[in-house]
Amino acid sequence: MSASENTESRQHARIWLALLLAHLAALLALGAWVAQQLKPVNMQALHLDEGERLKCVSYAPFRLPGQTPFDPDLRISREQIVADLTELVRITECVRIYSVGQGLEQVPEIAGALGLKVLLGAWISSDLKLSKLDLDRAIDIANRHPATVATLIVGNEVLLRRERTAEQMRELIAYAQARTEVPITYADVWEFWVRNQSLASAVDRVTVHILPFWEDQPVAVENAVAHVAAVLDEVRQHFDKPVMIGETGWPSAGRQREASQPSRVNQARYIREFVRRAHDQGWDYNLIEAIDQPWKRRLEGTVGGHWGILDSTLTPKFPLAGAVAERESYTLPALATLAGAALCLLLAAAGGRARPATLRLATAAATGAVGALVAALHIEHARLAYRDVPEWSVLGLVALLAALVPLLLARWNASTPIPSAAAAWQTLRTRASARCSSNACALSLIRGVLLFAAAVAAVLLFADPRYRDFPTLLYLAPTLVFGVTGWTSVSRHAMEERLCASVLALASIARWLAEPANPQAIAWLLTCLVFALPFLRRPAREHQ
Incomplete structure (x- = not known):
């Protein structure tokens, strides 16, 4: 072997070794994360007295695929409401509803037959006609079911949405007060009640929303109940009702x-x-919410659909006593890891004239294991987060391209640099196969597409972050591969790739600066920088 060949062989070994070490570190980190999710967490049990249940829970029946309150033609069947409330009567004394349309007008009758009380809501919006119609229906239902309807709630967060003024709400409440003997209230986040204290004279009681997660300064769960207690005390100081x-x-x-x-x-x-403290101190409360609402992901992202005590199949999401683990099984991650390692190992070992070096085989197995594990974890997230066919199609394509990277890497020859995406595309157009191996070209094109997609995601997450998840799992596996090969292999990057990398790095840094202690923001920042920085280094010479 000549000196140049020996040097090149050592360089290739360094590439495989760097890839192996990076993926082993990632595998250990991901394995530790999954193990942590499997660990049961001890916490205070909810010990209710004999026959005692939750005071009240928000109920919306839009839990099945395709059901949404935004569909004006949708009407929830009586059978579904009966099934839902029959399940809920086991855990609560009362349900709160927000409107009396789309079949919800049946709730008070069904609830009364089951022994449930109802906090009956009239939906008030900027649409005068529809608001008046819903309010008149709610008043009529309240008058027909006075033993079941505990309170009529005229409007929900209308002031927060800025769809009506406080004076307009006062007029609507007075309209309802003149037409029913049922106690009347208005519901809004606590800050808006404090800002509009004059509205209290129109209602029988003040109904405030206190959501530690959604506060302007988000509250950690360990401090959340204390925060609610402090806010409740502050609100009570402003009102004599x-x-x-x-x-x-x-x-x-x-x-x-x-x-x-x-x-x-x-x-x-x-x-x-919260429930234990509320019962001990005699708080009147309503939990949001009874059942997960997949349609709310359209408004509030993934988090909006997962506030339920029951999931959308009416299965309890956690026990009321005993330890709770984030994950109940390791089967899917474990099987995916083993399958990915085996598949990439077989791809690396098959088809070559010479037997691949042990280091390369080990690297193939490690990259396959990480890629498959990340894919499995991402599938779990996608089932919770993806809302419709376009999202499944676009993000599913990105996930598919990411999953292909370890497979292509298993067949990649480190002596063939990964060219720029523009060069790879030109090679394919001219069919100049001698200039670029098929695996290197495929890796290059996938890298370019994923870099562009990640840059777009980073910009969207920076500009409109409130309801967007950090897509770290979507890009983690290819980032490890391209981050290492970008630093250790000799190749050039096109101007377009440098531009995307610059956008990716800057947007991720800006997002992290807004919440520097958020672990999800930190993970996203590191993923973006590992992906982007190799594109921003000084260009190196290509192999001739």
């Missing part, structure tokens, strides 16, 4: 907001601790 907590709860999935982390464990902890 009874105060009810109209909404409080915690999401089980979705984007972390600074210290507020959605999770099954945190949801269980918050519900248990």
Whole structure:
């Protein structure tokens, strides 16, 4: 072997070794994360007295695929409402509804037959005609079911949405007061009640929403119940009428907001601790919400659909006593890891004239294991997050391209640099196969597409972050491959790739600066920088 060949062989070995070490580190980190999710977390049990149930829970029946309150032609069947309330009567004394359209007008009759009370809502919006229609229906239902309807709630967060003024709400409340003997209230986030204290004279009690997760300064779950207590005390100082907590709860999935982390464990902890304190101190409350609402993901992202105590199949999401684990099984991640390692190992070992070096085989197995594990974790997230066919199609394509990277890497010859995406595309157009191996060209094109997609995602996450998840899992596996090969192999990058990389790096840094202590923001920042920085280094010479 000549000196140049020996040097090149050592360089290739360094590439495979760097890839192996990076993927082993990632595999250990991901394995530790999954193991942590499997660990049961001990927490305070919710010990209710004999026959005692939750005071009230928000109920919306739009839990099945395709059901949404935005469909004007949708009407929920009586059978579905009966099934839902029959399940809920086991855990609660009362349900809160927000409107009396689309079949919800049946709730008071069914609830009364089951022994449930109802907080009956009239939906008030900027549409004068529809608001008047819903209010008149609600008044009529309240008058027909006075033993069941505990309170008529005229409007929900109307001032927050800025669809009506406080004076307009006062007029609507007075209109209802003149037509029913049922107690009347208005519900809004606590800050808007404090800003509009004059509205209290129109209602029988003040109904405030206290949601630690959605506060302007998000609250960690360990401080959440204390925060609710402090807010409730502050609100009571402003009013001489009874105060009810109209909404409080915690999401089980979705984007972390600074210290507020959605999770099954945190949801269980918050519900248990809040309900116990509420019952001990005699708080009047309503939990949001009874059942997961997939349609709310359209408004609030992943987190919006996962506030339910029950999931959309009416299965309890956590027990009311005993330890709670975030994950109940390791089967899918474990099988995916083994399958990915085996597949890439076979691809690396098959088809070549010479037997691949042990280092290359080990690297192929490690990249396959990480790629498959990340894909499995991402599939779990996609089932919670993706809302419609376009999202499944576009993001599914990105996920598919990401999953192909370890497979192509298993067949890649490190002696063939990965060219720029523009050069690879030109090679394919001219069919100049001698200039670029098929695997190197494929890796290059996939890298270009994923870089562009990641840059777009980073810009969207920077510009409109409130309801967007951090897509770290979507890009993690290819980032490890291209981050290492970008630093260790000799290749050029086109101007377009440098531009996308610059956007990706800057947008991810800007997003992290807005919430520097958020672990999800940190993970996204690191993923973006590992992907982007190789494109921004000084160009190196290509192999001739």
